[in-house]
Amino acid sequence: MTSDVLALEDCYTIVKNYINSENFRVISFKTSNYFDEVNGFLGEHVLLETEVDIDGEKINHRFFLKRFPYGHQQQGEYLKSMDGWAREIYFYETLLPNLKGTLPGYTIDFVPQYLLGKLDDIMVFEDLSLKNYHMPRKPSLNLLDEDHICLILKTLAKYHAGCLAFEEYKSAELGYEYRLFSGDEKLIQEPLVRREDGFLGYAWVKGGVKALDALLAKVAPSGLSVDALRQKFRILVDKALNLMKHQTKFRNVVCKGDMWAKNVMYKYIGDSTQPIEALLVDFQLIRYHVPAHDVLLFLSLTTDSAFRQRKFSFFMKYYHNHLKEELEKLQIAADDIQMSFDDYLKSVSYIMPEIKLQGALQRLQQCGSKEFFIKLLNDKEEFIKFVFVDKTPFALELFDSDSNFRALLTEAVEELIETSQFPAVFREDCYRILEDELGTTTYELVGYKVTKYGKNEGSLHVLDIEVLFNRQSRKLSFLVKSEEFDFARVVKKIK
Incomplete structure (x- = not known):
């Protein structure tokens, strides 16, 4: 048969x-x-x-x-x-x-x-629906709540801890530093962003970057030169592409690499919307990268900026606490293997340009309507153009006709604009600094800007932040130190 x-x-x-x-x-x-x-x-x-x-x-x-x-x-x-x-x-x-x-x-x-x-x-694979596992029971797969996100962060922590511990156990066994990726392991090298002519993953990236470049003009605030912005955006893209590979300054794991809501499954009780367990599915884009890659990409693709502002610091601590606990179960101290909370935050800041770009590229691919993708998958010529040539005409059409796509891509492009203009400090740094200063996350970040400190040619910058706090506008200024392999640290408050 x-x-x-x-x-x-x-x-x-x-x-x-x-x-x-x-x-x-x-x-x-x-x-x-x-x-x-x-x-x-x-x-x-x-x-x-x-x-x-x-x-x-x-x-x-x-x-x-x-x-x-x-x-x-x-x-x-x-x-x-x-x-x-x-x-x-x-x-x-x-x-x-x-x-x-x-x-x-x-x-x-x-x-x-x-x-x-x-x-x-x-x-x-087993049919997970028989155990009442389903894709997120949420109105929008692009907007998950705290319970759904925490279950995934806890799940990632256990998996990542296994990879880190395996390297430690093998190192002890072999008598020298062992790593899962030495540079030659083809199946865990970067699967998409390799600057090789004719490589389809790179064609996918270039086609998406063209669309994001076009959307800059749609989203850029008035008074800002779009041509000047595009020059800075190209610098950001180049930096982000260089970061889409394993990092020698930080510990790496075999990242899942494709963290979005359709690649996770949740177990529910009956027909409820309250998840009790979570699983990871689809591992076709695994790559050797810092653990923060999976965490940050998932948050980028399942939350909006207002939610991330309130919960970003909490999620960073939540993930790391569970990673530390899982490592301890395996008789390993996180601080002893370059995975202290400070180490983790340093890796978060270091790869943030990549996350900003890759999150926006993924949103281009994921946020169109069901009808759009049905039509696309049934037209092979249009599919080729969308995936491998230039997403621009599709993105512009969706931006004008699809409110969900427009809202999600507007936020993603706004953050690309911020990061292009102010590469020394990210809005996530502002979240951490403001929580320390205000003692709360219940504020609205209106905007921020970063300038060099005086004639300083080094790592000191002035960070100006505008917030709405207790229904009043407040402007705060800090002198911050921002170095390549560290997160932005406040030297002193200026006002």
Whole structure:
């Protein structure tokens, strides 16, 4: 018995791995579309249903199957160019077993059960819906609440701690510093941003940057020279692209790399909207990078600026506290492996230009309406233009016609403008400084600007911040020190 998706022997392997037994016979199986709406962007989503005989009893099982996009040549070429299928198989068949086999008491409870993988063909997992796991039950996947976010940060902390601890255990075993990435491991190098002509990941980046450049004129405040802004934006893009790779000054992990709301699953009680557990799914874009990459990208793509202002510092501490706890369970002190809270905040500031750019690029890809993507996926020529050539015409049309896209991209581009103009201090630095100064996060950040301190050619800057606090406008000024591998630190308050 075969189908155009998989063969009988594949079904036998899937069921064997699922029930951890060989004492059964596959009676029948069938496949169908898992979703009625837009299918997966980097793979077709298929429902696999099997009927098996176990000691004379007929039992039905169902599984989630991800199929290589054979029917869409461009998607397939895109996946192959970044080794997407091979990366995910490496993650499940090599990395996770290594963590589990090396780390005492470490459990792999942050991903679905993986049952079968065939390169550039199929991958099969347990059907999480049977355990009441679903995509976020929120009106907008771009705007999650604190409970949903905290569960993911806790989940990431456990996974990241496993990667860090594995490197420590292997270093002790081998007698020299061991790292998962030495520079040659193809499946955990940067999957998208490699400045190689003809590389489709880089084409994706360049096509998105063109659209963001066009949106600058839509979003830039009046009185600001758009031409001058675009020159500064190009400097930011160049810096951000250089940061999209593993960092030698900070500890790295095998980051999930593609952190947004459709790549996480939440367990709910019944039909409630209160999540109680979370899992990570889809590992086709894993890369060796600082842990903050996953954290910051997820916050960038699931919150708006007002929410981040109130909760950013809290989320940074929440994640790091759980990372520290998970490392302690493995007999490792975070401070001893360059993962103190200060170390973590330094890495946050260092890679922030990358997050600002990548968050905006991802929003271009994710924030259009369902109808837009249905139409796009059914027109191969338009799909090629959107993904690999120039997103500008699509972005401008969506900006004018789709209020959700306009709101989310306006915020993303506004932050690109801030970061282009004031690369020494980020708005996230302002959040931390204002919380220390005001003792609260219940204010509105109106804006900020950064200027060099006097004739200083070094790292000292004047930071001017305007806020609405207790319904009154306040202007605060600080002398700050901003160095490359550190976060902006207040030297003194000026007024």
